[in-house]
Amino acid sequence: MNRLKLLSLAGWAIVPYLCLVQPAAAQVAQPTLEKIRSANIIAIGYRETSVPFSYVIDDNQVIGFSQDICDKVVDAVKVRTKRPNLQVRFIPVTSQNRIPLVQNGTVDLECGVTTNLKARQAQVSFSDTFFVATTRLLTRKDSGIHDFADLTGKTVLTNQGTTSERILRRMNIDKQMNMRIISARDYGEGRATLESGRAVAYMMDDVLLAGTRSLTAKPSEWVIVGTAQSSEAYAFMMRNGDPEFRQLVNDTMAALMKSGEINAMYAKWFEKPVPPKGVNFAFPMSEQLRALYATPNDHAFD
Numbered sequence: 001m002n003r004l005k006l007l008s009l010a011g012w013a014i015v016p017y018l019c020l021v022q023p024a025a026a027q028v029a030q031p032t033l034e035k036i037r038s039a040n041i042i043a044i045g046y047r048e049t050s051v052p053f054s055y056v057i058d059d060n061q062v063i064g065f066s067q068d069i070c071d072k073v074v075d076a077v078k079v080r081t082k083r084p085n086l087q088v089r090f091i092p093v094t095s096q097n098r099i100p101l102v103q104n105g106t107v108d109l110e111c112g113v114t115t116n117l118k119a120r121q122a123q124v125s126f127s128d129t130f131f132v133a134t135t136r137l138l139t140r141k142d143s144g145i146h147d148f149a150d151l152t153g154k155t156v157l158t159n160q161g162t163t164s165e166r167i168l169r170r171m172n173i174d175k176q177m178n179m180r181i182i183s184a185r186d187y188g189e190g191r192a193t194l195e196s197g198r199a200v201a202y203m204m205d206d207v208l209l210a211g212t213r214s215l216t217a218k219p220s221e222w223v224i225v226g227t228a229q230s231s232e233a234y235a236f237m238m239r240n241g242d243p244e245f246r247q248l249v250n251d252t253m254a255a256l257m258k259s260g261e262i263n264a265m266y267a268k269w270f271e272k273p274v275p276p277k278g279v280n281f282a283f284p285m286s287e288q289l290r291a292l293y294a295t296p297n298d299h300a301f302d
Helices: 012-026 032-039 065-081 098-103 163-174 187-195 206-214 243-259 261-270 287-294
Strands: 041-046 054-056 087-092 109-115 131-140 155-159 180-184 201-205 222-225 231-238
Touching: 032 041, 032 065, 032 243, 041 065, 041 098, 054 065, 054 109, 065 109, 065 231, 065 243, 065 261, 098 109, 098 231, 131 163, 131 206, 131 287, 155 163, 155 187, 163 180, 163 201, 180 187, 187 201, 187 206, 201 206, 206 222, 231 243, 243 261, 243 287
Parallel strands: 041 087, 041 109, 155 180, 155 201
Antiparallel strands: 109 231, 131 201, 131 222, 131 231
16 A cells, blocks of 8 residues: 655644645535545545554554554545555544544545544544444552542543543533543543543543553553443544445445454454554454444444
């Protein structure tokens, strides 16, 4: 796969590409596949620290479960557009900027850990679900935190622009828990905040908390606890109003699911050691996810 250099949204390195995609963003009616064919570039949105779904390792390679699925979609796009040498440009996204970057055409397909929510469907389009997570807490074994009720009066961490942030803030008001809530930009910042002791617990999706734990200095000192507060249907994002591109994405994903190929992908990332530390998540596939792969759909849980 032809991969262009990773871009930083914080710097001016992205400007030349923005100049390239802005006309396409302005002409909303232009189909994504036509835009990709014309430019011979597909722009993929990725997460920098969302282990094991989408993250960057030392050689600046984007890897993970989401990315493996995304690579199959890119292969299908190459065939459909008749562009065997299609270049892939990786754009880093965060919880806050991912939707705007898809809407304005900077990102053609966001392949991260975004939850399909009904409230978001007015802004962007979602693929079929490829993973189901629940929201819980990551805390030190000796913190005394066992469930959400134990967070009263404590400093708690979550990520900006996420379902967990919304749930945590609503809980704080409804139950008058007097929590101090810190919202991190991403999982890397969240892990650093948690390990420094600035917060007693980190609320996010359970599988991503497991990834965060694997990157701490001493993973054995951390536990995932608490009653699940929500179920999260992970899906890829693309702009609204482009049924042809969405159908291609879904057809590719459905083929992976129905053939069973996705089972090997799942085992690779959740039941075997993964980079960079060789940690095995030991996170077997749930019956809910197995049933979803048998009958792919794009249903939001909220």
